[in-house]
Amino acid sequence: MQQKVLTFLGRRRNWTIPYVLFLAFFVLVPMVLIVFYAFTNAEGAFTFANIQKFWIHPEAMNTFLYSVVVALITTFLCILIGYPAAYILSKMEARKAKLLVILFILPMWINFLIRTLATVALFDFFKIPLGKGALIFGMVYNFLPFMIYPIYNILQKTDQNLIEAAQDLGANPRQVFLKTVFPLSIPGITSGVIMVFMPVISTFAIAELLTINNIKLFGTTLQENIYNGTWNYGAALSLVMLLLIGITALLNGEGSSRAAEEGNLI
Amino acid sequence: MIKRILSTSYLGILLVMLYAPILIIIIFSFTEAKVLGNWTGFSLKLYTSIFQGGIHHSLTSALYNTLIIGLIAAAASTVLGTIAAIGIYNLTPKSQKVMQMVNTIPILNPDIITAISLFLLFVSLSISQGYTTVILAHITFCTPYVVLSVLPRLRRMNPNLYEAALDLGATPFLAVRRILLPELKPGMISGFILAFTLSIDDFVVTLFTIGNEGLETLSTYIYADARRGGLTPELRPLSAIIFISVLVLLLVINQRAAKKKL
Amino acid sequence: MRQTTDIITVEHLSHAFGNKTVLQDINLSIGKGEFVTILGPSGCGKTTLMRLIAGFLKASEGKISIAGHDMTTTPPHLRPVNTVFQKYALFPHLNVFQNIAFGLNLKKLPKEEIQKKVKQVLKIVIMTDYEERDVDSLSGGQQQRVAIARAIVNKPEVLLLDEPLAALDHKMRKDMQMEIKAMHKKLNITFVYITHDQEEALTLSDRIVVMSEGVIQQIGTPTEIYNEPKNSFVADFIGESNILNGVMIHDELVEFAGHRFDCVDKGFAENELVDVVVRPEDIYIFEMSEAAQLSGQVTSSIFKGVHYEMTVITPEGFEFLIQDYHCFEPGHTVGLRVKPFDIQVMKKERLCNSFVGTIVDKSHVRFLKTNFKCNSAHKFPIGSKVRVAVEFQNVILHDSEEEGVLTGVVSFILYKGDHFHLTVRTKDKRNLYVQTNDIWDDGDTIGISISPESIHLEPV
Numbered sequence: 004m005q006q007k008v009l010t011f012l013g014r015r016r017n018w019t020i021p022y023v024l025f026l027a028f029f030v031l032v033p034m035v036l037i038v039f040y041a042f043t044n045a046e047g048a049f050t051f052a053n054i055q056k057f058w059i060h061p062e063a064m065n066t067f068l069y070s071v072v073v074a075l076i077t078t079f080l081c082i083l084i085g086y087p088a089a090y091i092l093s094k095m096e097a098r099k100a101k102l103l104v105i106l107f108i109l110p111m112w113i114n115f116l117i118r119t120l121a122t123v124a125l126f127d128f129f130k131i132p133l134g135k136g137a138l139i140f141g142m143v144y145n146f147l148p149f150m151i152y153p154i155y156n157i158l159q160k161t162d163q164n165l166i167e168a169a170q171d172l173g174a175n176p177r178q179v180f181l182k183t184v185f186p187l188s189i190p191g192i193t194s195g196v197i198m199v200f201m202p203v204i205s206t207f208a209i210a211e212l213l214t215i216n217n218i219k220l221f222g223t224t225l226q227e228n229i230y231n232g233t234w235n236y237g238a239a240l241s242l243v244m245l246l247l248i249g250i251t252a253l254l255n256g257e258g259s260s261r262a263a264e265e266g267n268l269i
Numbered sequence: 270m271i272k273r274i275l276s277t278s279y280l281g282i283l284l285v286m287l288y289a290p291i292l293i294i295i296i297f298s299f300t301e302a303k304v305l306g307n308w309t310g311f312s313l314k315l316y317t318s319i320f321q322g323g324i325h326h327s328l329t330s331a332l333y334n335t336l337i338i339g340l341i342a343a344a345a346s347t348v349l350g351t352i353a354a355i356g357i358y359n360l361t362p363k364s365q366k367v368m369q370m371v372n373t374i375p376i377l378n379p380d381i382i383t384a385i386s387l388f389l390l391f392v393s394l395s396i397s398q399g400y401t402t403v404i405l406a407h408i409t410f411c412t413p414y415v416v417l418s419v420l421p422r423l424r425r426m427n428p429n430l431y432e433a434a435l436d437l438g439a440t441p442f443l444a445v446r447r448i449l450l451p452e453l454k455p456g457m458i459s460g461f462i463l464a465f466t467l468s469i470d471d472f473v474v475t476l477f478t479i480g481n482e483g484l485e486t487l488s489t490y491i492y493a494d495a496r497r498g499g500l501t502p503e504l505r506p507l508s509a510i511i512f513i514s515v516l517v518l519l520l521v522i523n524q525r526a527a528k529k530k531l
Numbered sequence: 532m533r534q535t536t537d538i539i540t541v542e543h544l545s546h547a548f549g550n551k552t553v554l555q556d557i558n559l560s561i562g563k564g565e566f567v568t569i570l571g572p573s574g575c576g577k578t579t580l581m582r583l584i585a586g587f588l589k590a591s592e593g594k595i596s597i598a599g600h601d602m603t604t605t606p607p608h609l610r611p612v613n614t615v616f617q618k619y620a621l622f623p624h625l626n627v628f629q630n631i632a633f634g635l636n637l638k639k640l641p642k643e644e645i646q647k648k649v650k651q652v653l654k655i656v657i658m659t660d661y662e663e664r665d666v667d668s669l670s671g672g673q674q675q676r677v678a679i680a681r682a683i684v685n686k687p688e689v690l691l692l693d694e695p696l697a698a699l700d701h702k703m704r705k706d707m708q709m710e711i712k713a714m715h716k717k718l719n720i721t722f723v724y725i726t727h728d729q730e731e732a733l734t735l736s737d738r739i740v741v742m743s744e745g746v747i748q749q750i751g752t753p754t755e756i757y758n759e760p761k762n763s764f765v766a767d768f769i770g771e772s773n774i775l776n777g778v779m780i781h782d783e784l785v786e787f788a789g790h791r792f793d794c795v796d797k798g799f800a801e802n803e804l805v806d807v808v809v810r811p812e813d814i815y816i817f818e819m820s821e822a823a824q825l826s827g828q829v830t831s832s833i834f835k836g837v838h839y840e841m842t843v844i845t846p847e848g849f850e851f852l853i854q855d856y857h858c859f860e861p862g863h864t865v866g867l868r869v870k871p872f873d874i875q876v877m878k879k880e881r882l883c884n885s886f887v888g889t890i891v892d893k894s895h896v897r898f899l900k901t902n903f904k905c906n907s908a909h910k911f912p913i914g915s916k917v918r919v920a921v922e923f924q925n926v927i928l929h930d931s932e933e934e935g936v937l938t939g940v941v942s943f944i945l946y947k948g949d950h951f952h953l954t955v956r957t958k959d960k961r962n963l964y965v966q967t968n969d970i971w972d973d974g975d976t977i978g979i980s981i982s983p984e985s986i987h988l989e990p991v
Contacts, residue, residue, distance in 0.1 A: 013441050019356030019368060022349060022412070029409040030375050033386030040389055088283055091276040103280065105519050110287055112515040113294075114470060116491045117508045120500050121290030124305040128293070144287065197377065205379035208472065212495060222381050222473075229385055229477065234392075241385045245378075252377055429620035432587050435607040436614045437634035437685065444608075447633075451624045 037245065040238030053239030063224055063240065070221035074203040077142040078150075081199050082192060084143065085150035089191070090184075092151070093158035104155060107148050115145060119212050133215050141213040142203055149202075150195035157191030158184070201248055291512060298505035305500055315506045328503055331490035335469050338400070338486060342407035343464035349408065350415025350464075351457050355449070357416065358423040369420075372413045383410055384477035391478065398480025406478040407468045414467065415460035422456035466515075538563045538688055538721045539584065544593030546579055551960060553579045554745045557593070561689075561723060566715050568724045568732040571742035572768065580742070581691050581725050586610045598688045613682035614691040618698060619674045621666040627653075627677050628662035634685040652684040655714065672703045679714070689721045696731065708734055729769045733757065741765050744962075757810075762877050763952075766808040767945050773814075773851050775948040777807035777876065785876055788948060789847035790825060792869060796876035806877045811854040813873035816841065816865050823866025827851065829859045843867060849948040884926065884964055887991065888919040896988060899957055901937045904983040911988060918989045923952065923966035925985035928977045935978025939963060941971045955979065 011017055044050045057063050088107075092100045110118060122141050126133060161184065169183040207222035221244070228237030293305070298316070302309040319328070357368045375383060387406045391398055430452065434444035450457075472488035479489060487507075494501050539561040546554040554576045561567045569577045582588045584595060586607035595603050602610055613634070621630050628649055635645045653659050656676035666674060675695060682690055692711070696704045712735055715722050726732055732739050733753045741748045741756060741764075749761040760766035763774050777787035779799040785792055787807045799805060819826055827843035830850075839858045843851045843865060851867065859865050888898035890913050896905040898919050911917055932938045942962075943954035953965040955977065963979065971977065 015355055015359040016364075017356065018352045019360060022353030022356065022416075023368075023371075025349060025409075025412070026371060026375075029387065029390070029405065030371075033383075033390040036389040036393055037382075037386050084283070087276075088280060091280055094276075102520075103284075106284060107287065109512075109516060109519065110291055111470070112466060113291055113508055113512050114472070114488060114491060116472060116488060116495060117294065117500070117504060118290055120305065120491075120495055121294045124293055124297075125290050127306050144290075147283075147287070201377070201379050205381040207381065208492060208495075222379075225381050225385060226476075229388060234389065237385060238389065241382055244382055248377060248379070248382070427616075427618055427620050429616040429618065430622060432585075432607065433614070433616060433620040433622070433681075434633070435587070436585060436612070437681065438608045438637045439633075440608055441606075443637065448622055451622075 034245065037238045037241045040235050041242040042239075044235055053236050054242075056236060057239055057243060066219055066224050067221050067243065069218075070204045073138065073142065073220065074200050076139055077146060077203045078196055078200045080139070080143050081147050081150040081195065085147055085195065086154055086188075086192070089151045089154035089158055092155045093161075097159075100155075100159070104152065107151055111148060116208060116212075118145070119209050123212055133213055134217065135214070137213045138210055138218055141209055142206075145206075145209065146199045146203060149198035153194035153198065154188060154191040157188050157194075161187050197251060201251065204247070205244060291508075294505050295509045295512070298509045301502070303502055305505065315502055319503045319507055327485065328490060328501055328507075331485040331487050332507070334400075334485060335487040338403055338407060338475075339465045339468040342404050342411055342468045343461050345404070345408050346411035346415045346464045347457055347461045350412045350460055351419050351453060353412070354416045354419035354423060354453075354456075355445075358420065372416050375410050375413050376417075380410075380471070380473035384474040387474065388477040397482075398478055399482055399484055402478045402480065403475055403484070403486070406474050407464075407471065410471070410474060411464035411467050414463050415457070418460035418463060419453055419456040422453050426452050536563045537561060538565075538598055539723070540594075540596045541580075541584070542594045542596075544580075544583065544590055544595065546576075546583060546588065546591045552745060554583070557747060559740060559747065559750070561721060563688075564719055564721055566712075566722045566724065566735060566737045567740060568726060568736040568738070569740045569742060570726055570729060570732040570768075571748075572727055575742045576745040577725050577727075577742050578693060579745075581614075581693055581723070584689070584723065585612055585614050585691055611688040612691060613685050613687035613689075614693065615675075615678045615682050615695045617694045619678040621674055621677055621681070623667060625666070626662070627658070627664045627666060627669070630666060630677060631681045631684050633681065638685075648684055649680075652680045655683070655717070656680045657710075671699050672707065675699065675707065679711075683714070683718060683720065687720060689723060690718075692722060692724045694726055695724075696728075697726075704731075711735065733769070741768065743768070759875055760808060760877065762880055763806045763808070763945055764943075766806075766875070766877070771811045771852060771854070773809045773811065773948060774945060775807050775809075775849065777805045779803045779805050779876060783871070785874065788825060788845060788849040788851075792824065792874055793871040794874040794876055795872050796874075799876065799878070804879055804882060806879055808875040808877065809851075809869055809873060811840070811852040812838075813869060814851060814853045815868040816843070816853050816855050816857070816859060817868075819864050819866045822868060824869065825851075825867040827865060827867060829861050829863045829865055831861055832858055834858070847949075850946075851948065881964065883923060884919075884921040886919040886921075886961075888917050888988070890915050890917060894983075896986065899937060899961055899963070900959055903936065903981055903986055905986040905988065906983045907986070907988050911990070916991045918991050920987040920989065921981055921985060923964050925981060926955075926963060926965040927980045927982065928953075928955070928965060928967060928969070928971065929980065930977065932976060932978045935980045937979050939977060939979050941973055941975045941977065944971065944973055 041053055042049055042051070044052060057067075092103055095103070119141055122137075122144060123133065126137055131137065165183055165187070166179055169179045174182060204220065205222040205225070206220060207226050210218050210220040210223060221240070225237055225240050225244070228234070228240060297305055297308070299311055299313065300308050301312045301314050357365055357372075360368060378386075383406070387402075387409065391402050396402060430448055431444050434448040435441065439447060469487065472492060475486050476489055476492065479486070485493070491500070491504060494504070537560040539559070541557055541559040544554060544557040545552065557580060569580060571577045579588065583590050584597075586602070586605060590603055593603070594601060598611055622633065625633070631649045631652060632645050635648060640648075649662065650659075653661065656679055658673065658676050658680065661669070661673070661677075666677065669677065678695070679692075695711070696707050699707060708731060711722075711724075724732075724735060733756075736753055738750060738752055739756050740750050743764050749756060749765045751759075756765065756769055760769060760772075766772045766774055775787045777785050779785050779796070779802065780791060781801050782797040782799070783794055785794045785796070785805065785807060817823070825845050827845040830842045830844050832839055832841045835854070838854045838856055841853045841855065841859060843853055845851070853867070886898040888896045890908055890911045891897045891902050892913055893909045894904055894906075895902045896908050896917065896919060897903070927935075929935045937957055939955040939957040941953055942956040945952040950966055950968050951971070953967060953971060955963045955965055957963060957979070
């Protein structure tokens with residue numbers, strides 16, 4: 004018996020098993036539960052009502068679409084602001100760049116609620132009204148590092164020879180950038196998009212704080228439903244989000260797993 | 270030259286914007302005013318009062334809970350994640366790919382999905398929510414990151430090291446303890462730190478799994494505070510301290526890493 | 532050189548990864564104190580064989596005995612075998628001393644004894660005073676020495692060396708070869724040396740085991756392997772050679788390159804098709820005269836340091852590689868001569884491609900997992916098994932994969948004086964042998980087709 008256990012442990016691929024079981028119980032089963040709750044009513048009977056409610060209920064739908072728009076704007080701004088920063092960083096001497104990258108990531112270590120509240124104080128200080136503008140600013144502020152890091156990472160890994168080859172073949176600096184550097188950095192942008200787009204839709208608290216409860220994002224709707232005990236409807240809304248994630252992940256294919264790895268900010 | 274000045278100032282402006290709110294927190298941690306933004310003269314009173322407890326007992330206990338949950342969750346994820354990474358590394362390339370995909374699911378899931386799904390799990394099984402559920406939830410979203418920090422170490426490691434130890438007479442157990450673990454240590458440490466910071470920074474998942482028995486972590490405490498309209502003034506010096514210590518720690522690590530490379 | 536006691540015996544050893552066979556029925560015995568080299572190109576199974584001997588892999592079939600004990604299933608840490616790994620595999624978190632003492636520590640030897648042994652072994656590998664050094668700070672050659680020291684300090688019965696010099700530069704490799712040879716003499720440990728470098732094998736070994744595609748092609752002393760290669764693979768892999776198709780007219784007379792030559796080989800059938808090997812240094816080259824057995828024109832001549840390497844083409848269209856101290860300029864007409872005992876005649880491994888196929892319908896036969904159009908398919912009942920034969924020159928190769936009915940990768944190229952003999956590996960790892968005049972490169976992916984009239988069928 005003991006011998007059997009030892010040979011089992013000796014096969015190191017078997018060491019995956021505890022984690023697989025853990026993932027099954029704490030990731031897979033809960034996700035299945037979302038689906039289960041989404042298609043049942045409070046009594047546990049099968050129903051499409053929750054999904055239907057989302058379609059016909061203008062408020063939830065509007066919040067959803069509004070969140071998608073906010074997420075799109077935030078993502079776009081993050082690319083617009085983050086790409087040049089990442090590009091500049093990638094051109095710097097490696098040690099200096101590494102230090103600066105750390106500086107860009109560092110604010111994450113402050114609890115995001117405190118950071119958001121500080122942003123609110125900052126706006127107050129400069130007499131900037133809270134609202135849509137503040138919301139977008141807060142979002143960009145919060146998620147910009149997640150865009151800079153993966154782009155920087157891929158730009159910095161770009162084979163210098165490729166750029167030199169392009170120059171050698173007669174490309175001017177503009178062409179080198181447009182035809183070589185930028186296309187090669189697209190996977191970094193995809194990673195960044197995954198790290199920014201989905202989380203923006205699902206954040207809550209940030210929107211409340213920055214708009215004095217005037218604007219609600221989809222995350223808040225989800226949270227309210229769970230809090231008010233309408234779990235089944237909440238689950239249906241979660242399912243909508245899950246589908247959206249599934250679609251973005253599928254569209255990005257390899258990009259999503261890379262995004263996950265780039266999320267590793269240390 | 271102009272290009273360099275332009276690019277440097279661009280980064281400078283971004284950093285200033287990024288750090289402005291933090292700076293505000295740090296500056297206003299040196300005044301006693303109740304509301305962030307009011308300056309009522311320099312004072313260190315907030316700094317001393319965090320450590321006195323008493324009146325702010327709930328804040329101290331929230332901080333304590335946050336640290337305990339963070340440490341336990343990080344330790345457990347490091348153990349689970351390291352064992353998993355060793356297992357994954359020894360799978361066939363095909364299964365490795367599958368496992369890596371599965372491993373990214375919890376990372377790609379937005380907090381709120383993880384939070385709601387775990388909430389549903391715990392209520393479906395009628396597990397009463399509290400310390401245990403929060404820690405389990407934190408292990409769920411931390412472990413994938415540990416796997417991701419340990420796996421590259423394994424991949425970069427000379428594949429023959431483990432075999433070399435066996436070859437020299439080590440039993441598989443000794444080979445793991447004497448050779449594999451020391452080799453993986455850097456990956457495990459960075460996995461642990463990452464897990465710890467993810468755990469103490471988490472708000473959404475904690476909120477959904479913490480139950481209503483009065484257990485508070487820093488995040489839920491601040492959220493409740495903010496909803497009530499104000500921020501406990503002591504949070505300012507606390508954030509300042511956390512921020513400065515992380516800054517120093519990271520700079521030291523970076524400096525040491527740079528030196529080692531030279 | 533062989534001694535009577537065998538330290539390793541390998542019997543009917545086979546190994547497969549999944550359904551891919553990498554070793555097939557290996558039989559080998561290695562004598563105590565011998566220096567045996569396992570030689571073969573990458574992917575020939577030599578590393579798998581080493582890992583099976585060391586115990587890192589469990590054999591699918593067969594038996595391995597070490598020092599008289601059956602150790603087929605013994606885990607590596609209980610085998611009296613130590614390994615020097617290709618990339619050294621020194622433990623990066625331990626210093627030189629700790630690396631070398633690793634095995635001794637596990638044996639729980641007293642501290643002073645460990646100290647003494649490590650010092651001794653460092654002296655053997657000429658690394659005295661390096662005990663405290665970080666292994667990462669050592670050069671490749673030094674790391675190699677530490678790796679050897681770490682293995683031999685345990686006094687194993689057998690030392691396995693897996694391409695230990697592959698990562699070193701040319702000069703360093705030469706020096707280390709000499710040192711390894713000297714170490715072997717001094718230590719009286721059996722060395723099993725894995726390499727793909729034929730020169731290394733010839734220099735170091737008492738015996739060489741030549742492997743290809745998971746099969747032992749030949750076992751012999753370096754001289755035997757060089758002078759009497761068993762087949763065209765060995766002849767081509769060891770040293771430079773001219774390999775040509777020939778016909779054994781009768782004992783001691785062979786015809787190749789359009790001429791008849793006296794030779795010393797016997798025991799072939801009359802008019803048997805054979806492969807003939809002539810080493811480039813064994814061909815005499817001189818101004819055309821009556822003594823010439825062959826004439827030809829020099830097409831290229833390159834100075835190689837000590838000798839010149841020339842190619843000569845005969846009027847019949849056969850190319851010969853020749854090494855000589857004298858230079859003949861390109862364009863020069865020369866005479867060639869080979870002494871009888873310098874001609875090595877080898878049995879051909881196969882005369883055509885043969886497969887077992889199934890008749891699919893009136894005009895198709897299926898083999899290599901592909902349906903081929905075949906003119907004689909109608910002579911056999913549908914569904915019946917047949918023996919399929921395709922001659923080497925009837926396999927047609929295409930640049931583009933789409934043009935063929937199946938695809939393959941060129942895995943081995945043999946130049947036979949006036950044509951190429953290719954081994955093409957199909958997708959499901961079967962070999963197809965092709966004779967062609969076109970030039971292909973090793974690793975080319977190609978389309979393969981066979982014309983309907985050149986597929987010959989026979990009942991099984």
